[in-house]
Amino acid sequence: MSVNQALRVRLIAGVRGHAGVSLYGRQVNRRLGGALASAAYRMQLQPNQVTVASGLTSAVAIAVLALVRPSLLSGVAVWLLVALAYALDSADGQLARLRGGGTVSGEWFDHVLDAGRVVALHCGVLVMVYRFYDSPDALLLPLLYVILASVLFAAGTLAEIFLREHRTPRISIEPAPAVTLRGLLLLPLDLGVLALGFVFIGDQSIFLGIYGTFLVLSAVVGTALLTKWFRQLSGVVPEGTP
């Protein structure tokens, strides 16, 4: 078996379940992340270094949003940078598993940076709308998006941690179908899909239409998810109860 094949086998074996992952997350981002993780593995990078690289890439994307007059060119740049940051975010975990398991501090660092990115990214949009668009009402969209995305990020991350602790994970051996309804419904919450919308920042009305649609869809899907997580956690028996 070549090094490449060996890495690929270990990557596939280490891939987590895909219950809470959108179609983009599973079909595109995880693969990109896997390729980046293999490259990082060969370069002998640490998972935390990949996490830092993801954070820096996000920071550059947000700086472009906030500082450069929106155009097709800057839009494509923001899309590529956000998509790269997102893929690196998937790569750090996959790299950790390639190296025989992640550390507690690595997982923590990853979540903290992600939480910061959620706030900073939509604040970047807010600054862009304020500086370069001529619609004060449109400022409400990123403002609401920051709150919604932060709440959903915290809720999802905490639900995953709580459920992981209180329940034995069901590992399915059968391959899931490539396209699931669940994977489709989760698309609007996926950073990689939102990133595509940034291609259109050069055109105010198109971008605000896309961004606003994402906001509304995220609110709808997010409300359903919050209810689902609360129900799931309510079914969990707390530790120490007979």
Added chain:
Amino acid sequence: MWAHGGGARGSDLGASFAALGEAQKGSRGVSLYSRYINRPSGRLLAAAADVVGLTPNQVTLLSAAFTVAGAALLALARPSVTQSVLVWLCLALGFALDSADGQLARIRGGGTPAGQWLDHVVDAGKMVLVHLAVLVRLYRYTPMNDAGLLVPMAFALVSTLVFTGGTLVPLVRRGGHEAAPRPDSTIAAIGLLPADYGVFCLVFLLGWHEHLFFVGYSLLLAVNVVLMCLLLGKWFRELSRT
């Protein structure tokens, strides 16, 4: 529906309050404001909620409602002394109720994972909501340089990073369980004062004066940036040893 767990479901305020004395968490990592003002007020509110028959989750939602009301008042009402005091009261009451829900859960025989999750999710939303309300207020009512508008956005980011970091430390380390409390440290309790949400809320009492408020708020941000660097570094090192 009255069978909310065993123990001291008080029939009167005095009994509830006494039961609460034994249901306190440890005070490590808690500032002096929390220890001497917020927890006792939360204790009183928990006793009252127990007498009225509210569930801990209802208290959490009530806490969220007061915070949202405070933020709305801050963002939408013209600054005045009355408005400033009302904003502070709503936010401080929201914070006290945030302490009350956990205390109520403990006298009802222990919190549930769903309750703990809801509590954290509401807190995560609060961390950005309050600063975005400040942003709207500055935008609408304070004539200032555009760069000043970056201050509340930076504060939202800093608060989210500290909140996520602090919340996740015990959760990732013990896998879903809060860590056992360690002994108090008065120096830490004093040092943590500026990072304490209750102390932070006091700045809104300056809200009637546009410049005083902005100066106070910016100073708090500066101190919180320093504290953030120290805390995130400390948490990362602690987790690396796990």
